[in-house]
Amino acid sequence: MELTGEIAAIRDGQGDPARLVGEFRRAALLVPLADGPDGGLMSAVSGGIRWIYAFTDEEALARFAEARRESDREWEFLSILGARLVDAVVPMAQGPAGVAVNVADVDGSMFFPPVAGIVPDANAVDLVSGEAV
Known part of the structure; x- marks a missing residue:
């Protein structure tokens, strides 16, 4: 099953969290590039956590642009595997x-928070010195 199917299964209460994370790691995601002087990947901070925006396809990204009332501009994005996003990009935040x-x-x-099993242990907020909090 692909990532969107796993997300639907989890949201319906029928999914397997390990399978969801596996599909997330294997999925090629579209991550919009941020405008402005700092550039980088588009993200937002909420509750002290930086959330990197990622989309499963161009249609999902288009719905995001429409929700922001920015569908009239061109959106540049990077295509990246979910695994690379959490293993290489998250540690740089x-x-x-x-x-x-x-x-x-x-x-x-679906949100993939900075916890053990999703991001590297060194970046997991639920671990302190490699041990569960």
Whole structure:
């Protein structure tokens, strides 16, 4: 099953969290590039966590652009595997970071928080010195 199917299964209470994370890691995600002088990947901070926006396809990214009332501009994005996003990009963030997938889809979004099993242990907020909090 692909990532959107696993997200739907989890949201319906029928999914397997380990399978969801596996599909997330294997999925090629579209991550919009941020405008402005700092550039980088588009993200937002909420609750002390930086959430990197990622989308499963161009249609999901288009719904995000529409929700922001920015569908009239061209959106540049990077295509990256979920595994690379959490294993290489999250550790470069200053502070805790996770991934928000398809955030404009009310029934199809999913957050992958900075916890053990999703991000590297060194970046997991639920571990202190490699031990569960």
